[in-house]
Amino acid sequence: MxxxxxxxxxxxxxxxxxxxxATSWWGIIHFGxxxxxxxxxxxxxxxGNRAAITRNIYASTWQVLxxxxxxxxLISLVLIRIVVVTASxxxxxxxxxEMVVRVLVLELIxxxxxLFVVLRSGMLTNTGSTASPLHIEHVPRxxxxxxxxxxxxxxxxxxxxxxxYLVVxxxxxxxxxxxxxxxxxxxxxxxxxxxxxxxxxxSLAVAVIPLVSTLQTQHETARESNTVPQGTxxxxxxxxxxxxxxxxAKYI
Amino acid sequence: xxxxxxxxxxxxxxNLEFKVALLLVLMVVLVFGSxxxxxxxxxxxxxxxxxxxxxxDSEGVIVxxxxxxxxxxxxxxxxxxxxDDGKARIVIEVTRxxxxxxxxSSVFTMERSVVGGTHLRAFTGALxxxxxxxxxxxxxxxxxxxxEISQMVNxxxxxxxxxxxxxxxxxxxxxxxxxxQTVTQNLKGPYGALGVVLGSEANAKKVITTLDxxxxxxxxxxxxxxxxxxxxxxxxxxxxxxxxxxxxxRVATTDLGALREQVEMNLRKVxxxxxxxxxKWPLARDTELKLP
Numbered sequence: 252m253x254x255x256x257x258x259x260x261x262x263x264x265x266x267x268x269x270x271x272x273a274t275s276w277w278g279i280i281h282f283g284x285x286x287x288x289x290x291x292x293x294x295x296x297x298x299g300n301r302a303a304i305t306r307n308i309y310a311s312t313w314q315v316l317x318x319x320x321x322x323x324x325l326i327s328l329v330l331i332r333i334v335v336v337t338a339s340x341x342x343x344x345x346x347x348x349e350m351v352v353r354v355l356v357l358e359l360i361x362x363x364x365x366l367f368v369v370l371r372s373g374m375l376t377n378t379g380s381t382a383s384p385l386h387i388e389h390v391p392r393x394x395x396x397x398x399x400x401x402x403x404x405x406x407x408x409x410x411x412x413x414x415x416y417l418v419v420x421x422x423x424x425x426x427x428x429x430x431x432x433x434x435x436x437x438x439x440x441x442x443x444x445x446x447x448x449x450x451x452x453x454s455l456a457v458a459v460i461p462l463v464s465t466l467q468t469q470h471e472t473a474r475e476s477n478t479v480p481q482g483t484x485x486x487x488x489x490x491x492x493x494x495x496x497x498x499x500a501k502y503i
Numbered sequence: 504x505x506x507x508x509x510x511x512x513x514x515x516x517x518n519l520e521f522k523v524a525l526l527l528v529l530m531v532v533l534v535f536g537s538x539x540x541x542x543x544x545x546x547x548x549x550x551x552x553x554x555x556x557x558x559x560d561s562e563g564v565i566v567x568x569x570x571x572x573x574x575x576x577x578x579x580x581x582x583x584x585x586x587d588d589g590k591a592r593i594v595i596e597v598t599r600x601x602x603x604x605x606x607x608s609s610v611f612t613m614e615r616s617v618v619g620g621t622h623l624r625a626f627t628g629a630l631x632x633x634x635x636x637x638x639x640x641x642x643x644x645x646x647x648x649x650x651e652i653s654q655m656v657n658x659x660x661x662x663x664x665x666x667x668x669x670x671x672x673x674x675x676x677x678x679x680x681x682x683x684q685t686v687t688q689n690l691k692g693p694y695g696a697l698g699v700v701l702g703s704e705a706n707a708k709k710v711i712t713t714l715d716x717x718x719x720x721x722x723x724x725x726x727x728x729x730x731x732x733x734x735x736x737x738x739x740x741x742x743x744x745x746x747x748x749x750x751x752x753r754v755a756t757t758d759l760g761a762l763r764e765q766v767e768m769n770l771r772k773v774x775x776x777x778x779x780x781x782x783k784w785p786l787a788r789d790t791e792l793k794l795p
């Protein structure tokens with residue numbers, strides 16, 4: 252009996268943590284795959300689920316689209332102005348627009364949209380019911396969150412592109428050809444595909460990881476309730492990984 | 504923040520389905536519009552022709568970079584490949600609309616700047632030349648600013664070495680400056696520049712003595728020249744008299760000619776008189792010849 256009450260050795264604890272972590276990651280991947288299959292299945296979009304999806308899209312996208320776009324436009328305006336003025340002061344104004352597009356549109360806005368949706372919707376899963384069947388409660392929510400990330404990123408990217416043109420050329424239409432040429436130079440096939448894939452993966456990660464982590468946490472014992480939220484840590488880890496892979500694909 | 508989308512007990516907002524449909528339409532329009540814009544910007548809908556530039560080194564040339572003409576992009580690099588002869592082949596797609604700026608006499612350059620990337624530029628001197636055919640192969644002229652820097656560094660290094668040689672303590676320049684200092688000191692001496700030119704004060708003293716003697720000799724020469732001038736004046740008077748005699752002789756010669764003519768005329772008259780006397784004189788000789 253005494254032997255059973257002794258603390259576990261360090262190696263055993265590490266092994267146990269690894270097994271738990273691997274199990275948890277496998278649960279996320281499995282849940283995400285199932286959810287993706289359900290999202291692509293026509294049977295998911297029956298009358299009841301369609302109403303749930305509509306409500307979730309309204310809550311996750313429609314209610315925040317305007318304010319997020321305004322906020323993103325303000326931040327983009329400041330960044331564009333800083334980059335353009337700094338580049339002009341060094342005589343490198345010809346690189347300013349390309350740098351704005353590469354940094355702002357390709358990197359910051361998709362990441363910002365993902366983080367914004369995480370902050371707004373990821374925490375909501377903590378209070379929701381988890382007893383519902385997957386296709387009734389969770390899939391519509393995940394579809395709505397993924398749609399929200401993609402829509403916010405797309406709208407804000409277009410707004411940032413328009414703002415970049417207006418900051419540099421003003422309301423004159425004569426810079427349109429040159430600007431279009433620059434956009435075409437930036438969005439070569441590799442960059443375009445990487446940008447689309449990155450946004451899709453951001454959407455999936457934001458939709459799946461917080462929800463699955465919440466479900467897994469509710470099965471854990473109360474002794475681990477005061478630790479750092481595992482879902483948040485895993486989500487940020489995955490977002491950084493996706494960002495790193497996309498940067499490597501574009502620039503290496 | 505309330506989890507509005509998690510509770511089915513909350514009444515749905517007005518026009519919920521319309522708003523969501525609007526979002527879906529917006530998303531579809533954005534995705535396809537962006538895709539079409541990027542394809543247009545990439546020149547997918549434009550007809551192009553190909554130009555191949557051959558370079559010794561393709562460093563800095565990347566796929567997608569521009570070929571510019573007068574600062575305007577007219578083409579893009581589609582491919583960079585290594586040819587069988589070891590040279591780089593830069594395949595460029597030029598839009599048909601802008602291909603009119605490229606002629607058979609066009610020159611292509613590749614410039615590498617210190618800041619920024621490599622630039623491919625086209626220059627056309629005569630726009631009246633025939634247009635550049637599709638698939639034309641041209642050699643690109645390279646201009647490398649960094650190469651110029653290394654060349655400049657070599658030149659500056661040589662310059663600095665020469666400067667170091669010039670500023671050494673035993674350098675020619677320092678010796679010349681020392682000599683110059685000696686010369687300036689001699690210039691300030693009692694014999695000044697003459698001592699510098701002649702090399703020593705003794706020589707300068709000799710020259711000054713010679714100059715004094717020359718001055719005395721010059722005075723004597725001036726006196727002699729005065730006498731000579733007086734003699735020449737006398738000679739001038741003699742010559743004037745001789746000139747007058749000559750004039751008189753010339754007049755006398757003229758009179759002698761007239762006199763000779765008169766004498767000749769008188770002699771003819773006397774001869775004529777003698778002939779007359781002989782003819783009329785009875786004892787005149789018979790001048791007639793009689794044949795036997």
